[in-house]
Ligand SMILES: Nc1ncnc2c1ncn2[C@@H]1O[C@H](COP(=O)(O)OP(=O)(O)O)[C@@H](O)[C@H]1O
């Protein structure tokens with residue numbers, strides 16, 4: 438494995454190996470605690486270029502006895518293909534307006550490109566991953582909530598059984614955010630919402646969103662390490678939380694009913710998952726009631 442180097446806040450140069458040793462020193466009680474616990478990790482499309490490091494951490498988590506489940510997005514990749522195909526890209530409150538042609542592209546990119554890419558890469562790295570989406574085994578049932586958005590699903594239920602079966606057999610499930618409508622149509626669902634409902638259905642211990650920001654930021658750009666539900670709703674009303682952060686925070690708030698710990702962390706940061714799970718300080722923003 439190639440060693441990469443980064444800097445501590447004090448400016449010291451540290452290697453990946455040094456960092457891992459440092460993290461592991463603090464980690465032992467957390468490792469014990471997480472054995473047998475389900476962790477739902479959502480990898481945003483904005484952060485897919487860092488997928489190798491994220492998969493490495495997920496494979497380690499599995500080896501340490503935790504049950505990680507990866508839910509992925511792919512928004513920027515879908516945008517790129519829509520542009521290549523001269524199709525318009527339009528979002529309303531962070532949700533893609535999805536007509537029939539757009540839905541075809543969404544399915545091809547999420548399943549053919551991203552899901553399979555993640556599964557192949559984890560296999561290359563020694564992990565055993567299986568790719569699936571919400572329509573497999575009727576896992577994610579949804580309905581069209583707003584006709585103006587087209588084929589966009591609002592989730593009715595998530596059956597945890599397919600993912601639980603894979604976890605039991607030693608696999609890392611990699612889930613693409615599509616769902617099945619009442620009439621058997623495929624629906625495009627925001628990946629943050631799929632991750633939140635999946636975490637609830639699985640009784641997950643933690644739900645962690647990896648995005649391309651340090652966490653939830655104030656209007657002046659500084660990081661909020663903890664955000665309460667009432668505060669989050671106010672930040673949305675004030676427009677401080679906008680765009681793709683709206684479904685993410687809404688998903689966090691929904692998940693809090695069933696999942697004890699919900700975090701938004703910086704997926705660009707090396708080994709951020711290990712930092713969040715195995716250090717006292719944690720990482721990013723923790724959402725609390
Ligand atoms: N208050 C905020 N704090 C942090 N990010 C915010 C905030 N409001 C809006 N954003 C935007 O939300 C983006 C993350 O959402 P999104 O692009 O959907 O990412 P992902 O692909 O990881 O789901 C950030 O890149 C940032 O531009």
Ligand SMILES: CC(=O)N[C@@H](CCC(=O)OP(=O)(O)O)C(=O)O
Nearest residue numbers: 482510511512532533626627628
């Ligand atoms: C309805 C809706 O918006 N679906 C999303 C699904 C992918 C996604 O959520 O990707 P990110 O996690 O990268 O945002 C979309 O079409 O972009």
